[in-house]
Amino acid sequence: MPSTLVVGAGSAGCVLAARLSDDPAHTVLVLEAGTVWPGPADIPADLLDPGHLPVGPESAVLWRYAGNLVRGKLIGGSGAINGSYFVRPPAARFGDWNSDRWTFDALLPFFRDLETDLDHGTDPGHGTEGPIPVVRAADPTPFSADFAERCAAAGLREVADLNALDVTDGFGRVPLALSGNRRAGPGITHLYPVLDRPNLTVVGETTVTRLVMRGTRAVGVEWVRGHEYGRTDADRIVLCAGAVESAALLLRSGIGPERQLRALGIPVVRPAPVGTWCTDHPEIGIEFAGTDHGTSAVALEYVLEHGDLEFRPYTPMFTPGLRRVGVTLMRPTGSAELTLRRADPAVPAHIDQSGLVTSADRANLRSGVELACELFDLRFGPVDDHWLRANSGASQHLSGTCRMGPANDEQSVVDDLGRVHGIDGLSIVDLSVVPVPLPRGPQATVVTLAAAIAACYAV
Ligand SMILES: Cc1cc2nc3c(=O)[nH]c(=O)nc-3n(C[C@H](O)[C@H](O)[C@H](O)COP(=O)(O)OP(=O)(O)OC[C@H]3O[C@@H](n4cnc5c(N)ncnc54)[C@H](O)[C@@H]3O)c2cc1C
CATH class of the missing domain: 3.30.410.40 (Cholesterol Oxidase; domain 2)
Incomplete structure (x- = not known):
C-alpha cells in the first residue's frame, strides 16, 4: 500500500493530499504547522472574510520574514489569507518551464477541471464542475x-x-475565488470535503524541522508540536511548505549550495542550487x-x-x-535570493530582494x-x-526557490514531477518549483500544478 507524507496543508498541499487520497489504497499523512480547525464552520469568521487580509502585526496565522514578507500558517496556507485574485497566465505569456511536460495546453484541462466559473463557465477552456467557484465583482x-x-x-x-x-x-x-461572500481557499475547496477519509490524516500545529536522511534517501521527518518532539518515517515525502519553507527544509537537511551549508555547519548531503534564484512581482x-x-x-x-x-x-x-x-x-529580469542565516529551525530564512x-x-x-x-x-x-x-x-508572490528542470541543468533542483534530483523518496510540489516569473498572480497556477502532478503520481 503506497504511503505519502505531505509537509504543509497550504495551497498545493491541500490539493495534492485530496487527489492522492482519492485512491483508498493510498495512505496520506499531512503535517501542517498552523491550525487545522475540525471543520470549515470552526474557522474564525474574519479569516473567511475576503474583505479582510489578516497580515497585520496582531495576526496569529502568519510566517513572517524580514522585508515585510509573510506567508499563511493555517490550513489552506497563503491561499487561505490571500486577496482571492484567481487569474491564469495567458497562454501566449506562459513562458518556458524547462519541461516538455508542462506547457499551457498541458495544464489547461487541470485549470478547467478545478473551477466552476460562475460568469464564463460554458466558454471554451472553462469549467462548470470544479470545486473552486470563480466570480467577478x-x-x-x-x-x-x-x-x-x-x-x-x-x-x-x-x-x-x-x-x-x-x-x-x-x-x-478580476476573477476571484469566492464562495458567496467567503474566501474559497484550498482548505475549504479541497481538504475539508475529504477529511473524513480513513486513508487521510491531517495533523495541525506540527512544524517539520528537518528531513531524516539515510545516505541520499529521505526516510522521514523530524517535527515539533508545542513542547513535543518527534520523528515520522514514510515511503515518500512531498514538501508542500511553500517557496520559503520548502527551500529552508532542504537547506537545513543538507541539500543546497555547499559553501552556505558548510558555513552553517550543516553536513552536505547533496549540492544543489536551492534558493540561489527566486522571483516575485x-x-x-x-x-x-x-x-x-x-x-x-x-x-x-x-x-x-x-x-x-x-x-x-x-x-x-x-x-x-x-x-x-x-x-x-510581472516579469522582472533580476532575481532574489533565499539563504539560511542559522541552521536552527527557529531562525527564519532570509530573502534578499535587492537584485x-x-x-x-x-x-x-x-x-x-x-x-x-x-x-x-x-x-x-x-x-x-x-x-x-x-x-x-511586495506582492507576496515569491516563487522559484527550487526550480524544475532536467538533471543536467545546473540551475534546477527538481525534475518536472517535483522529484528532488539525486535524492530518493523526496519531492516538492508548491510554488518553489515554478522556474520562470509568472505573468499573473500565482494562486491559480499553484493549485493547478498540484492537481496535474497528483494525476501523474496516481498512475
Ligand atoms: C497576503 C498575501 C496575499 C496574496 N494574494 C494573492 C492573490 O490575491 N492572488 C494570487 O494569485 N496570489 C496571492 N498570493 C500568493 C499566493 O497565495 C501564494 O503564492 C500561494 O498560496 C502559494 O502556495 P504554496 O502551496 O506554494 O504555499 P502556501 O499556500 O503558503 O502553503 C504552505 C503551507 O505549508 C505550511 N508549512 C510551511 N512550513 C512548514 C513546516 N516546516 N512544517 C509544516 N508545515 C509547514 C504553511 O503553514 C502553509 O500552510 C498572496 C500571498 C499572500 C501572503
Whole structure:
C-alpha cells in the first residue's frame, strides 16, 4: 500500500493530499504547522472574510520574514489569507518551464477541471464542475468603476474575461475565488470535503524541522508540536511548505549550495542550487486623495494588464481614506535570493530582494507610474530611483526557490514531477518549483500544478 507524507496543508498541499487520497489504497499523512480547525464552520469568521487580509502585526496565522514578507500558517496556507485574485497566465505569456511536460495546453484541462466559473463557465477552456467557484465583482465600487472609465477613455481595451483562452492586454474585472461572500481557499475547496477519509490524516500545529536522511534517501521527518518532539518515517515525502519553507527544509537537511551549508555547519548531503534564484512581482504603490470610495468585499475588482505591467486599483479596504494604485512588474529580469542565516529551525530564512529589479525593470516601472499618472491626472516630483524605492512594496508572490528542470541543468533542483534530483523518496510540489516569473498572480497556477502532478503520481 503506497504511503505519502505531505509537509504543509497550504495551497498545493491541500490539493495534492485530496487527489492522492482519492485512491483508498493510498495512505496520506499531512503535517501542517498552523491550525487545522475540525471543520470549515470552526474557522474564525474574519479569516473567511475576503474583505479582510489578516497580515497585520496582531495576526496569529502568519510566517513572517524580514522585508515585510509573510506567508499563511493555517490550513489552506497563503491561499487561505490571500486577496482571492484567481487569474491564469495567458497562454501566449506562459513562458518556458524547462519541461516538455508542462506547457499551457498541458495544464489547461487541470485549470478547467478545478473551477466552476460562475460568469464564463460554458466558454471554451472553462469549467462548470470544479470545486473552486470563480466570480467577478458584479457591482464594483465607484473607484473601480472610475478606473475602468478612465482606461476606456484612454483608448485601452476592455477584456470581458481575463481567464479567456485568447486573452490579451486590457482592463477587466478580476476573477476571484469566492464562495458567496467567503474566501474559497484550498482548505475549504479541497481538504475539508475529504477529511473524513480513513486513508487521510491531517495533523495541525506540527512544524517539520528537518528531513531524516539515510545516505541520499529521505526516510522521514523530524517535527515539533508545542513542547513535543518527534520523528515520522514514510515511503515518500512531498514538501508542500511553500517557496520559503520548502527551500529552508532542504537547506537545513543538507541539500543546497555547499559553501552556505558548510558555513552553517550543516553536513552536505547533496549540492544543489536551492534558493540561489527566486522571483516575485515588485509593486510600486501610488497613493492619492479622492472622494466617494465606496465599500467593497474584496481588495481588487479591476486590473489593467499592459505588457509586463499590471495596474491594480485597490478598493478602500486596503487604504481607507486614500486611493491606491499598484503598478506591478510581472516579469522582472533580476532575481532574489533565499539563504539560511542559522541552521536552527527557529531562525527564519532570509530573502534578499535587492537584485530583483534591474535598471531595465526600473525603466519599465517608471513608464507604468507615468501611465498611472496620466490615467488619474496626477502630478508629483521626479519618478527617480529614490522615489521608486521609497514607494515599493511586495506582492507576496515569491516563487522559484527550487526550480524544475532536467538533471543536467545546473540551475534546477527538481525534475518536472517535483522529484528532488539525486535524492530518493523526496519531492516538492508548491510554488518553489515554478522556474520562470509568472505573468499573473500565482494562486491559480499553484493549485493547478498540484492537481496535474497528483494525476501523474496516481498512475
Ligand atoms: C497576503 C498575501 C496575499 C496574496 N494574494 C494573492 C492573490 O490575491 N492572488 C494570487 O494569485 N496570489 C496571492 N498570493 C500568493 C499566493 O497565495 C501564494 O503564492 C500561494 O498560496 C502559494 O502556495 P504554496 O502551496 O506554494 O504555499 P502556501 O499556500 O503558503 O502553503 C504552505 C503551507 O505549508 C505550511 N508549512 C510551511 N512550513 C512548514 C513546516 N516546516 N512544517 C509544516 N508545515 C509547514 C504553511 O503553514 C502553509 O500552510 C498572496 C500571498 C499572500 C501572503
